[in-house]
Amino acid sequence: MDKKLKECSEKLRALVSNVQGAPFPGNMNNELYNIWYEHIQSYAMECFEFLEAQFPKAKDDGEISKTLKDAF
Secondary structure, eight states: OOHHHHHHHHHHHHHHHHHHTOOOGGGOOHHHHHHHHHHHHHHHHHHHHHHHHHSOOOSSHHHHHHHHHHHO
16 A cells, blocks of 8 residues: 555544544533534544645546546
8 A cells, every 4th residue: 555545544544533432412511522623623624635635636536536546
């Protein structure tokens, strides 16, 4: 697996893990939710910026599909 794909998969795993760790709505207070929300938003933005830098949007889906097929 090349370096970009490995880094991408690590970031996505961490993001999913952070989302799964969300406070349960019935048991959370505003402070707990705010802490979690700030954390997940900053991490999501980092992942988005990585994806934009490493896999820029193509003009059509054909180019994106080719990039993904080449990666795997």
